[in-house]
Amino acid sequence: MNAVILDQDNQLINVNxxxxxxxxxxxxxxxxxxxxNPIDYQMRENEFERRYLYSPILGREGAGIITDKGxxxxxxxxxxxxxxxxxxxGSNGTYAAYIQLPAGLVAPKPKNISFEQAAALPTAGITALQVFDRATINPQDHIFLTGASGGVGLFVLKLLLANGIKNIVATAGSMSSIEKLHQLGLQKDSIINYRKExxxxxxxRRSNQQGIDVAIDAVGQHLSEVAAAVLKPYGxxxxxxxxxxxAARDQLFSSAAQIINISxxxxxxxxNYPYFKNGLDRIRHSIEQEIIQPAPIYLIGDLSAETIEKGHLMLKNNQTQGNKLIIQNQ
Incomplete structure (x- = not known):
């Protein structure tokens, strides 16, 4: 089958x-x-993320048609x-024409969306659901969400809004991303360009100087310091x-924050196949019942090393404008 692999020189190449x-x-x-996904290029650059590299064929989620079964x-x-x-x-990652997976990791594609839209959902959706399964978030809480237009951040935001949580301050990095978040239901003065000094x-000020109850950080680095600084004691x-x-870890320790690591x-x-299967089924239900809408996508190209290299650079340079990058494998 056609595939794109990461070779020993950390280069993407087309192979069979x-x-x-x-x-x-x-x-x-x-x-x-x-x-x-960001982890795809991060595994090429970051020693911590590299531990997740199990196959030279990268890629962590997709959608398709069953052609054989055990x-x-x-x-x-x-x-x-x-x-x-x-x-x-699985047998390999998704930068390939085919994949073999335990049936427990698969769910029926939501009927009301395309393969391309479905491929954008699993990783972000399952991660976002873990946030809600493990954290207690109340409707009256003040929420700070970083990276709200990214894959996970956008899914978290949709779940917050679907659960009646409105006191949200979110960061984005471009006017198009800000507009997309506004269209979802956030007030424009609650969407802040993270580049502001x-x-x-x-x-x-958005929390009336009372501090944030829950900071959901989907970016890290400098924004982790901002999130820690605005969090109220015991937040x-x-x-x-x-x-x-x-610096963020020091601040979180000083404020006696509850820290929840999502992974x-x-x-x-x-x-733990049931964990993934349950998440996929919950995502499918939310999409088919129109509780949430599918993520905005950008069709970046066909299955090739050139397409994927372009996608990695776009993610790394924050050029996706709030869209999930999708490869059309066939």
């Missing part, structure tokens, strides 16, 4: 590879569309349309990035 035989508990999926698989038929989060649990003071800091700075890795490491 063979897949092993389908195992009894697996399905083989023809990937119609897949998404590019003898133990009864819940799916050949031809079924599905979407999935593979993490490190007085960002901390602006956020404090909750939710870390989705593992990119907090030393799907522990579930992948333990092969």
């Amino acid at each position: 590879v063979d897949l092993p035989e389908v195992k009894p508990n697996e399905v083989k999926i023809k990937i119609i569309a897949s998404a590019i 003898s133990d698989v009864s819940e799916y038929a050949i031809g079924d349309e599905v979407f999935f989060a593979c993490g490190s649990m 007085n960002l901390t003071e602006i956020i404090k 909750t800091y939710i870390d989705i990035t593992h990119f907090t700075t030393t 799907n890795f522990t579930h992948a490491q333990r092969l």
Whole structure:
């Protein structure tokens, strides 16, 4: 099959590879569309993220059609349309024409959206759901959300709004991203360009100098320091990035903050397929019932090293304008 691999020189190259035989508990999926995520380029640059590199074929989520299945698989038929989060649990990543996955990692594609839209949902959606499953967020709480127009941040924002939580201050990095967040229901004065020098003071004023109850950080680095600075004593800091700075950690300790680290890795490491399956089913329900709308997407190109390299650079340079980058694999 056609695939793009990361070679020993950390370069993306086009190759042709063979897949092993389908195992009894697996399905083989023809990937119609897949998404590019920040972790894909971070694994090329960051030692911590590199530990998640299990295959030279990167890519962590997609949507497609089942073309074969193992003898133990009864819940799916050949031809079924599905979407999935593979993490490190499949035959390879999604920068490929096909993937083989345990059937427990797959769910029926939402009926009312395209393959391309479905491919944008699994990783961000499952991560965002973990935020709500593990943190107590009340309607009256003041929320600070960094990276609100990014994949996870946008899904978190949609869930906040769907649950009646309105006291939200969010950051974005461009006028187009700010406009998209406004269209979702945020007031424009609650959407702040993260490049503003007085960002901390602006956020404090939005909470009437009372401090933020819950900071949800989907960016890290400098914004982790801002989030820590605006959090009230005993507030909750939710870390989705593992990119907090030393200064942020010191501030969080000083304010006796509750820190919740959000990661799907522990579930992948333990092969906790029901965790991923449950998340996918919840996402599908939310989309089909129109509780939330699918993420905005940008079709970046076909399956090739050139397309993926372009996508990695766009993510790294914050040039996605709030869109999820999607590869059309077929």
